[in-house]
Amino acid sequence: MIDDYLAYRDVDREFYERYLRGFLPRRLFDAHMHVHRAEHVPPLTDELRARNWAGAVSHPAYPVEDAEADYAKLFPESDILRLQFGTIYREADFEACNDYNAEKADRERVWALAVLDPAWSGEALRERLVRGRFSGVKPYWSMVPGKVEKDVTLDEMIAPEQLEVLDDLGLMATIHVPGPERIRDPHTRRVLRDWCARYPRATFVVAHLGRAYAFPFARDTFADLAGIEGLLFDCSAFLNPNGFELAFRTLGPRRILWGTDFPVLSRMRGYRVWEGETYWNVTSADYPWNTDREPPEVEARYTYFIYEALKGMREGAERSGLTTEDLEAVFFGNAHQLLAPQTDCS
Numbered sequence: 257m258i259d260d261y262l263a264y265r266d267v268d269r270e271f272y273e274r275y276l277r278g279f280l281p282r283r284l285f286d287a288h289m290h291v292h293r294a295e296h297v298p299p300l301t302d303e304l305r306a307r308n309w310a311g312a313v314s315h316p317a318y319p320v321e322d323a324e325a326d327y328a329k330l331f332p333e334s335d336i337l338r339l340q341f342g343t344i345y346r347e348a349d350f351e352a353c354n355d356y357n358a359e360k361a362d363r364e365r366v367w368a369l370a371v372l373d374p375a376w377s378g379e380a381l382r383e384r385l386v387r388g389r390f391s392g393v394k395p396y397w398s399m400v401p402g403k404v405e406k407d408v409t410l411d412e413m414i415a416p417e418q419l420e421v422l423d424d425l426g427l428m429a430t431i432h433v434p435g436p437e438r439i440r441d442p443h444t445r446r447v448l449r450d451w452c453a454r455y456p457r458a459t460f461v462v463a464h465l466g467r468a469y470a471f472p473f474a475r476d477t478f479a480d481l482a483g484i485e486g487l488l489f490d491c492s493a494f495l496n497p498n499g500f501e502l503a504f505r506t507l508g509p510r511r512i513l514w515g516t517d518f519p520v521l522s523r524m525r526g527y528r529v530w531e532g533e534t535y536w537n538v539t540s541a542d543y544p545w546n547t548d549r550e551p552p553e554v555e556a557r558y559t560y561f562i563y564e565a566l567k568g569m570r571e572g573a574e575r576s577g578l579t580t581e582d583l584e585a586v587f588f589g590n591a592h593q594l595l596a597p598q599t600d601c602s
């Protein structure tokens with residue numbers, strides 16, 4: 257059923273022709289995507305489902321083969337390099353999943369980050385990163401034990417001695433900012449400012465443009481973030497054209513990396529709605545949380561979320577006057593420049 261639901265349809269082809277074909281450069285670098293095998297993740301309990309709705313979407317498996325099939329299906333004219341990491345549950349066998357990701361990274365077309373346990377010593381982290389030839393780490397709030405998301409602070413997600421190691425090895429961290437205030441939390445921005453100043457050889461990439469999906473979060477923070485030297489962003493799972501426009505105008509196209517957040521954005525059809533400080537996903541995907549549905553003839557017109565995200569990005573790019581070179585930087589060059597020099601290390 258899921259295959260049928262996700263099979264390429266006329267509506268997708270039309271959308272691609274109309275909005276994406278003239279927009280996408282030939283070379284793409286996906287700087288944010290997750291792969292895992294079924295044995296890496298725990299059974300999907302109600303508790304896990306409640307903790308993270310996206311977990312239901314990526315369950316039970318999204319191996320490399322599926323990701324590559326999605327690229328071929330969705331971007332038939334593009335050559336795609338990627339930075340990949342595991343799906344994140346504390347209850348997962350995240351170390352086996354890290355091994356799996358490392359194994360697939362040839363550091364010519366595929367790079368990997370290690371899902372990070374904040375309890376690892378600096379030495380353990382160093383050994384882990386070097387052995388797996390990882391390009392850095394993927395911390396996540398759920399890896400902080402004994403806390404719910406709203407109570408986790410960014411500085412609990414990576415320990416100080418781990419930051420020293422990232423700096424020493426010149427590696428990166430892709431950071432999902434925690435809490436209901438997202439990037440608007442002043443403590444979070446203080447921590448980012450502090451890390452960028454204190455660990456200048458490490459690179460910090462704020463995922464999902466700080467989760468500023470609803471415009472007020474972008475309006476209240478992007479100008480401040482622009483002043484943090486060296487801080488980068490990925491725009492995965494971001495769909496809001498107004499947010500994109502502001503990001504391109506204030507943060508600029510040299511600091512933003514494109515990413516898909518597959519499998520979440522390849523496995524849902526629909527679109528996002530914003531209202532004030534909130535947003536929700538309207539989708540036809542068959543998940544327990546998806547209770548507010550539109551009539552079948554309306555849902556039949558839905559395309560993939562990743563296509564809607566790219567359409568939003570295009571609108572923002574056009575309104576902010578991005579050039580072809582700017583777009584090539586966002587879609588490819590920024591990530592490639594960051595990761596490719598690591599090809600020759602160790």
Ligand SMILES: [Zn+2]
Binds near residue numbers: 288289290517
């Ligand atoms: Zn993600």
